[in-house]
Amino acid sequence: MNILLKKISGVLLFVLLSAKFTFAQKTDMLPVTKHIDSTKVFALDDLQLMVFRYHPIIKQAALLSESARAKVLQSLGYFDPELKAGFSRKLFGNTEYYNRWNNELKIPLWLAGADLKVGYERNVGTYVNPESRTNGEGLSAIGLSIPLGQGLIIDARRSTLRQSKIMVQYAEADQLKQINSAWYSIVKDYWNWYYTHKQFELVNEGLDLAQRRFKALSAQTLIGDKPGIDSVEAYITVQERIIQKEKTAIELQNARLILSNHLWNEAGNPLELPADALPQSMVNKAARPNSQLLDSLLGQAANQHPEILKLRSKGEQLAVEKSYRQEMLKPKLNVIGNLISSRTGFNSNVPGYYDFNWSNYKVGVELAFPLFLRAERGKLREVKIKQQELDYDLQQSGREIRNQVMASYNDLSAYAAQLAVQLKSIENQQVLVNGENQKFNLGESTLFLINSRETKLIEMKIKQESMVAGYQKALAELYYKAGTRAVLN
Template sequence: MVSLLIITQLKLQKVMKRLSSLVLLLMLAGLVQFARAQDTLKLSHQEFIAVVKKYHPLAFRYRLQNQIAKAEVQGARGNFDPVLAAKNGLKTINGTEYYKESTVELDIPTWYGISFNGSYNYLEGQKLNNSQTPGGLYQFGITLPLAKNLLYDKRRALLEQARFATQLTEAEQILLTNDLMLEAENTYWELVKAHEVLNLQNKAVKINEDRLSLIKKTYQYGEKAAIDTTEALSQLQSFQVKQKDAYLEFVKANQQLVLFLWQENQQPYDISQLIIPKESLTDNAAYQNYLSLIKEIDDLSLSNHASILMYSSKLNILESERRLKFQSLLPKIDLTYNFLNKENYASNFLPLFQNNYQYGLKLEIPIFLRQARADYRIAKFKIRQNQLDTDYKKQEINTKINSYKYLVVNYNQQISLAFQNTSNYQRLLQAEQTKYNNGESSLFLINARETKLIEVQEKLLELRLKFLRGYNQLKWTKENFRM
């Protein structure tokens, strides 16, 4: 019986040596893995946000869109540019010079639809028409619309619409940039959470390594049963698996963060090291600032939100289109008057319609106006659609803001409860450890308490991350308002 006990004890010692070798191999593998991870970069939240805002290609693209809109305004102004023209012509057949003509003209359009023009024309030849005036002739004239295009015309509409389009683009750029920044900021806090979960698992592994070492020593002294070493090793391996999984999640979070890191010339960073965040989920100013942020947003007017400003700019564009379409309902009556003066002749400007002048009156009236009436009705319907879209957008923004406020307040309350729960589980684990040291508990119960503590700690981190996401939603919603 004694010999059988000795043989059994020797077998257990061999098993324990093998288990110890396995633990050593796992520890060495972990050390190698984390030694590689020591080549890391530390990045603060403020530095990260500054890099994204300044160098991210999407943010740069949105700024370029503003420049495009401003260039379109410049192009629309070109419709009011003065036009200088010159012409020189000659016709001769069988030695007969029909005509020889040189002309210089200047046309000056104005904002109010009136056009001024002036020209100098020199004409000579043997086959001129009776209506043509030989010699040098000066001409100064004006073209005045009396109905259609008097109060509004296509040139004015294009310029106004380009200006409103610039405002629309600026509002859209605000929304798109802030959406990008919100996504980037949430990605950063995802990295922070993954890093803190990894630290939790690293700590758990270290505690269990020390516990296994202690239990092995107490077993060797005959104070603990062999099964306790197996229990300790099993718990250690369980945490090592979770440690590997946490490390993998941390690497994934790094890869997501790197997508937002770009250099000054919009080239991606080639980052081979792991990025370690400087901030933590626990020490964050959001927990103190969220109430004041909610109050600031409550004091803002929805009409100043970038989304509503977009619809307001679109309304201005549609209203400009409606005014232009209304002009098509009016008859086209254009008056043209030109003062004429022969070269080397005395100038007599007055009276205007007595001598040395040319005038014309042109009238156009579509009989049924079907196209004009249809276009005008469509323009009015589009304005109504835009108003409905604006009303819906206001309600949508208001609902989202209320939802974000509720989330932040609710998660803050859950964090308080989860923190207290974590403290309770910490005390339970300490009490169980004390009972175990006094021989009143088992390693199994300690492991159960420890596993539960890690779970509630991870749950607390998840709640903190959700709180910060809601806070970020509110913060970047506030940035969408034009102060």
């Protein structure tokens, strides 16, 4: 009688739990990935190809160097030839007081800060100053304006042009820094997606195991081989893993959305990462980095790090500014000389004593010198102080960058060592799970121990994938701290 009641209660319990289990299956609409389709794999190099072609931040960073080149073009404007012309006339009471027409073409020269001038003037009239009066044909002139003191070595326009060219290098370094920073952030988002995807797969596999075990135990309960309490415990495990699956599914969906922020097409429209997209497979989980990689990246950081390049460009700019400020301490001494002629055309017939020769000229000298030079000396001192600050900044930045590279390398080495241990631990845990299953089949173990060891195995595999993602992030950080990017195959 007791055996019959036990079987009836077992049947009722199985029917009840099966109904709940069927309902849980119907409400679980998330896909389960069992076979890897290579056409759905979205690898990191695929992401890199899309990012560097279409990402707005990468395109925006490219504008930095374009803006700097535009400033160089503006600076070149100081060396553009300039044409000036002026005409004035006064006529009153049938008397022409003056009739002036002055034209000048000034061509700035790089050498010695000189200006080449070609001019024509015609000044006639009753009341024109005799020193500027010309004949009816006017006079032509060609000459130079040369600064022999201040401005001979370097002047404002040459200083501006040199500094603007240096700022192109600064902008290119800043552009590289922004691109590296954006790519580092994108790589971290990719490996976050990788981890959440692997976590979801492992939790889903654990749910499949729990569902199969529940079905098997329920069948054994019906024939009286297993107690009904085992079916209840098995179903509780199914419920726990369904909850865990729902949680990881949301995490995977959010990680997919975050990664989609970096996906754009050629037309500039945003793209969404497909729900069935798969991350690349990491067969070789992590390799212990060698010392040659560290030496190479330290050399890269010391010579080509964007921050170092920016500081060096700033130093070159200050060197030009210092040279200009030192030049400003000299007195102004400008010499102006022009040869003049009454020739108004190349084919004009002009007597020799009215043509261009050393007997027909205009010369002038300008001299100016501030007595105390306080403004100039103050600006020069300011530039020297900025140079000292820059030297200290360069020294400190170089040391910080070196230590950051070494710290990232240490993190990478730690991840590699931990992964090696984790792989061994998973193998050992798998042995324990297999052994516990064998003992349970022989009636020498309990379902609680199987579930505990199996749950521990799943957690260890999830931790392993977390370490793999952490290793890849640490690898990306190592290159980022060195001021460069890892070359992807």
